[in-house]
Amino acid sequence: MTIETELKKISKSLSLINDSQTFNKISSTNLENIDDILNNYLPLHLKWIEKGNSWIIESLSENHQLDRQAFSQLLVGVRNLYLDLEELNDLFIEVSKELDDN
Secondary structure: OOHHHHHHHHHHHHHHHHHHOOOOOOOHHHHHHHHHHHHHHHHHHHHHHHHHHHHHHHHHHHHOOOOHHHHHHHHHHHHHHHHHHHHHHHHHHHHHHHHHHO
16 A cells, blocks of 8 residues: 555545535535645655655765755655645545535
């Protein structure tokens, strides 16, 4: 199980929930935003983290020094992942409210 696999499952589950609901529809804007974050942004940030980590290991193995660019790549990936997870959390709260209101 990887985070990417679980993210795809979440996206699919939300679509299924929406398809099965007659009255409690989730707004298409929220669904599109959630889908965009899950399928486009989060995987991109994970790749940045993976690349930065790989560069760090390589630089430490070869030069016994931490490469600043590699660490920066890792840091940016983690920071962007955090920000998008925070946005995703806000969207899930909105969806929850939508379902509660109906």
